[in-house]
Amino acid sequence: MTGTVAAGVEPNCLLIDGFLLIGGDRSVIRAGARLTVAGRVDPLARSTCQQGVPFVVSRAAPA
Structure with missing residues (x-):
């Protein structure tokens, strides 16, 4: 999927279009x-x- 990453309400939580991104290169x-x-x-x-x-x-x- 393609989109812009948004910060979640909790620290270190990142989302794209309602999907919580788990893992991956945080850089x-x-x-x-x-x-x-x-x-x-x-x-x-x-x-x-x-x-x-x-x-x-x-x-x-x-x-």
Whole structure:
């Protein structure tokens, strides 16, 4: 998917279009960056973030 990364309500929580980004290179995945990310939705993934559908990132690159 491609979109602009937004900060979540909790610290260190990052989202694109309602998907919570789990994993990936945090030097690339940061609030305000426009990215294309690849990965998979994992509704069973655990996180301290209280928002978004968990999306496990396998690859992220500037869009």
